[in-house]
Amino acid sequence: MEDAAPFALLLLPIFYIVILAVVIFPHWKMFQRAGYSGALSLLLILPIINIIVLFWFGFSDWPALRGRRGGM
Amino acid sequence: MNPEDAAGALGAVGGLLAGGIVVFLLIFLVMAILPIIAYWKIFAKTGNSGAIALLMIIPLVNLIVLYWMALGDWPALRQAGLTPGGYPPPAPYPPPQPGYQPQGYPPTPPSAFQPDMSKFQTPQSHFQPPSPPQQYTPPPPQVAPPAAASIFCGNCGSKLPAGSQFCTGCGGRIG
Numbered sequence: 076m077e078d079a080a081p082f083a084l085l086l087l088p089i090f091y092i093v094i095l096a097v098v099i100f101p102h103w104k105m106f107q108r109a110g111y112s113g114a115l116s117l118l119l120i121l122p123i124i125n126i127i128v129l130f131w132f133g134f135s136d137w138p139a140l141r142g143r144r145g146g147m
Numbered sequence: 148m149n150p151e152d153a154a155g156a157l158g159a160v161g162g163l164l165a166g167g168i169v170v171f172l173l174i175f176l177v178m179a180i181l182p183i184i185a186y187w188k189i190f191a192k193t194g195n196s197g198a199i200a201l202l203m204i205i206p207l208v209n210l211i212v213l214y215w216m217a218l219g220d221w222p223a224l225r226q227a228g229l230t231p232g233g234y235p236p237p238a239p240y241p242p243p244q245p246g247y248q249p250q251g252y253p254p255t256p257p258s259a260f261q262p263d264m265s266k267f268q269t270p271q272s273h274f275q276p277p278s279p280p281q282q283y284t285p286p287p288p289q290v291a292p293p294a295a296a297s298i299f300c301g302n303c304g305s306k307l308p309a310g311s312q313f314c315t316g317c318g319g320r321i322g
Contacts, residue, residue: 097210101217105189107318108221126181133188139313140192140227 095120110138179204194222224315 102116109132119125183200191197193216203209260279297306298321305316312321 098213101210101213104217104318105193108217108224108313108315109192110313110318110320113318126185129182129185129189133185133192137192139318140223141312 106132108139110140190216192223194224194226195219 099116099119102119103113106115107113111132115128115132118128183203186200186203187197190199195216199212199216202212298309298311299306300314300316300319300321302314302319303317305314307314307316307321313319314321
């Protein structure tokens with residue numbers, strides 16, 4: 076029992092990081108394809124801020140869509 | 148403590164509980180609905196259906212949807228004219244300058260010299276009849292060829308239409 080607890084505690088941050096990476100990666104891709112820096116997706120880790128970032132992303136004018144067809 | 152007081156206390160506790168539950172439900176709903184609205188906008192902007200965002204409520208399915216959206220097709224990008232081969236087609240070439248005669252049109256009138264081709268086209272012969280002499284005409288002023296029809300992403304090497312600002316392959320900024 077004495078050894079088991081620290082081992083489980085070690086696994087927790089690893090799980091956390093893996094899950095985080097799995098969730099952040101698609102957002103990173105989407106931000107990049109929209110024309111923003113993928114690093115913006117790291118803000119999604121923070122509570123409350125993530126909602127703000129998502130809304131800003133949803134309602135902003137994506138640089139990638141400001142193509143040759145639409146003005147510019 | 149008389150019965151009326153007890154009932155009042157119970158009612159107060161019940162009211163508090165009910166209030167707490169209502170507040171909890173409201174917060175839960177807001178926390179569930181807000182991301183859906185944001186994802187709806189995002190998915191709609193990619194050119195896909197915003198209703199796909201409703202799938203984001205379901206655990207695990209939301210991950211699949213995210214990856215599908217991140218890596219799948221974005222029709223909106225094609226419509227921005229940034230992905231070759233999509234509809235509508237990439238932006239047309241700049242209009243030719245006035246006086247520009249497209250090469251090969253109108254067709255050059257047949258010259259008077261008409262070699263008897265049957266003489267030359269025996270199966271064994273690779274002889275090509277000399278082309279009839281033609282008067283030299285200066286080539287029409289070159290319209291700037293559609294300035295460097297394509298460029299390549301410095302990051303992933305994807306071929307992109309000139310003027311692209313962002314790579315459609317990796318999403319990186321060009322230049």
